[in-house]
Amino acid sequence: MYKNYIFDLYGTLVDIHTDESSTLLWEKLSLFYSFKGAIYSAEELKTSYLQNVKLKQTSITNTKYPDFPIEEIFNSLFEDKHIKVSKDTVNDAAQLFRILSIEYIKLYDGVIELLELLKKNSKKIYLLSNAQRIFTLYEMRLLDIEKYFDGICFSSDYYVCKPDMKFYNTIIGKFNLKKEESIMIGNDFIADIQGAAAIGLDSLYIDSNLSPEITTPLQSNFSIMSGNVREVAPLIVNS
Numbered sequence: 001m002y003k004n005y006i007f008d009l010y011g012t013l014v015d016i017h018t019d020e021s022s023t024l025l026w027e028k029l030s031l032f033y034s035f036k037g038a039i040y041s042a043e044e045l046k047t048s049y050l051q052n053v054k055l056k057q058t059s060i061t062n063t064k065y066p067d068f069p070i071e072e073i074f075n076s077l078f079e080d081k082h083i084k085v086s087k088d089t090v091n092d093a094a095q096l097f098r099i100l101s102i103e104y105i106k107l108y109d110g111v112i113e114l115l116e117l118l119k120k121n122s123k124k125i126y127l128l129s130n131a132q133r134i135f136t137l138y139e140m141r142l143l144d145i146e147k148y149f150d151g152i153c154f155s156s157d158y159y160v161c162k163p164d165m166k167f168y169n170t171i172i173g174k175f176n177l178k179k180e181e182s183i184m185i186g187n188d189f190i191a192d193i194q195g196a197a198a199i200g201l202d203s204l205y206i207d208s209n210l211s212p213e214i215t216t217p218l219q220s221n222f223s224i225m226s227g228n229v230r231e232v233a234p235l236i237v238n239s
Helices: 023-035 042-059 071-079 087-101 111-120 133-142 165-174 189-198 229-236
Strands: 004-007 014-018 102-107 124-129 151-154 182-186 202-206 222-224
Touching (some): 023 087, 151 165, 165 189, 182 229, 189 202
Parallel strands (some): 004 124, 202 222
């Protein structure tokens, strides 16, 4: 019987759509930087942001799936203009970027009921997400779901993403989870399902509106091809 339920977030529990190419986003963000003394046009800021991200990604060589705190990029954008700002200002820039990029964010139907049911049955709930803490923790609070989790691991904190085994081993080790008592639940057949299989974790695949197309045999122990979160509990709560 499973005691530990490790969830992916976006595409599994949270439905989100963002547009980081939005002209309005870069126009408003360039105004924010310019107000702080770092004068950018919208196009210059976008170009500099993308270049800094690429450079940072290529500097991380110990994994094929790198990540890092995105605040480092927003700070670099100030430094590139020789402007020194506080950590709070850097965080504000990062969060403004995220807010301007979001077209919608919401929970999938049935998520709260599922999390409540797991808690009622004395299960432990964890999050293993390829995500930025500076964005995602606040979005979880907005959606009022942070309180359900017994442990959270964001890829930005560990400089590595799923499906890298190092990230999976991080959550297993940090919370002393027994693999035979744990299951990974996610919507990505590579990051969530192949990644879990590689370290010997059972998994449940949810084919949601944000799932990438499956191009190899699905390795999950369970699957919900309808994308309906309400079908999760009957499959695994008493397994």
